[in-house]
Amino acid sequence: MAILNEEQEMLRDMAREWAANESPVAAFRKVRAEKPAEGYSPDAWSAMAQMGWAGIVIPEAHGGSDFGWMSAGLVVEELGKSVTASPIVATTIAASAIVLGGSDEQKAKWLPRLASGEIVGTLAVDEGARHDSSRIETRVNGGKLTGTKAFVHEADGAALFVVAAADGLYLVERGEGVTLSPRKLTDMRSHAEVTFDGAAAERLAGGGDDLLDRVLDRARILTAAEMLGMAQQVFDVTLDYLKQRVQFNQVLASFQALQHRMADLFGDLAMMRSAVEGGLEALDSGFGVARAATVAKAEANRVLHLMSREGVQLHGGIGMTDEYDIGFYLKRARVLEASWGSTSYCRRRFASLAGY
Structure with missing residues (x-):
């Protein structure tokens, strides 16, 4: 910690x-x-x-x-x-x-x-169903940006879009030339497909040629931090439930098989925390950010996927009902796992960064 x-x-x-x-x-x-x-x-x-x-x-x-x-x-x-x-x-x-x-x-x-919170900003990168920052067809001509971005987070309330184009990142203010088409995902949060049709754009000219990668690493680490909070809550709520629920005249937490499952999850949670906090520390120090971000997101994906699935299962049939909160974490987890790099994407990126 x-x-x-x-x-x-x-x-x-x-x-x-x-x-x-x-x-x-x-x-x-x-x-x-x-x-x-x-x-x-x-x-x-x-x-x-x-x-x-x-x-x-x-x-x-x-x-x-x-x-x-x-x-x-x-x-x-x-x-x-x-x-x-x-x-x-x-x-x-x-x-x-x-x-x-x-x-x-x-x-x-x-x-x-x-x-000040006067306006909300968001990042618009991906143009397909999966995260891939190497495939960007959005273009800018004469200060006008044209392209379509899929599944932009918090787009409904955003006044400013940081948009990835083929030649860099651009700032686009919501208004003429910007059209939103809402996308309903399982987490029931704000997502939209955003179409830019000759929208006025200002380039972010500083930060070097790797600016997009540096911004995406920040997105991966901060998203992993949200996932860490979710995983911790699922673990705590599930453990409390097992300590209270009685089955066959015994508290569920007394069954050794369930104790082993929770012990494994506790270890996974500790590994996830180490990876996420390592990513945040790398950002503050400025050293090893790319690798730390890739590890943080990959581990967050792995652990939260397992934790949310086990949390629902260990709640039994009621875990599938809307009455219990545990399902919200599973639904949000699946969206965040796909954001800014799936587990397989992060593993490939780590191998590439390591020279393999």
């Missing part, structure tokens, strides 16, 4: 308390029932922004707190425990792209608005 400083501990505890009291799974159920246009509660997002969570990785000069990626990961992990619907991950990734590759003018224009 990572060693946290006093500020990070306070931030984690604040996020944990807020998520438990103000954004439990019941709040997600309410969002699902009310279907706000943004795909999340605007009031909840406003509260998060007021606590400074939207600007954790944004420099102080542009309205953020610059607390670093470990701090951002701690907040996202706690929100993952209650499957909170919010654009915090998408906005943080979009902000990081501007921090890495934006001009002084672009930073001054967009970062304060992202840090």
